[in-house]
Amino acid sequence: DAKTTQPPSMDCAEGRAANLPCNHSTISGNEYVYWYRQIHSQGPQYIIHGLKNNETNEMASLIITEDRKSSTLILPHATLRDTAVYYCIVSNQQGGSEKLVFGKGTKLTVNP
């Protein structure tokens, strides 16, 4: 199973871009990179995912390096409501289903 490495915590000023890094140096060719976040004690929320191309949706952008060994989640204009734990996950396709293996994530604090 590929594993990910994320900084335990980051701070960002409100209105500025938040760039959250993730290392996944052992990712295999058919594995996707997923990002989820967990606000306070709620259930995790899907943000975005990608294979090798950069992706953008209404929530965020995902930049994946050409060698796929790392990626960056970008929240373009962070708000206080973006304060959460952000999980970078590499997909696991054992057993016919795609189970998500969570690490400890990055605690992002958006400051006013």
Added chain:
Amino acid sequence: NAGVTQTPKFRVLKTGQSMTLLCAQDMNHEYMYWYRQDPGMGLRLIHYSVGEGTTAKGEVPDGYNVSRLKKQNFLLGLESAAPSQTSVYFCASSYSIGGTNYGYTFGSGTRLTVV
């Protein structure tokens, strides 16, 4: 459209008691999962199901049993609760197309305390 609904939201059990946590989804997803989350930790997979009538063990299955008798429901049972099972339990569901996971949706959690 409720998504993934977990009941109950809170529960306190005495050591040795049994209980069942219910997860229901209305999105017609094939796959369902039970996770637990301990303070300061990420989620850990307990059991999962790839379809009605099928279940499989995850990372931390000991002390739990599950059943998927209907596609929309996934039950997590604790036969003899222990204090080590004090945790927040999350249910999730998803579907897959060509090996790519879509629509992974989590419930709001069940906070269980075993005393």
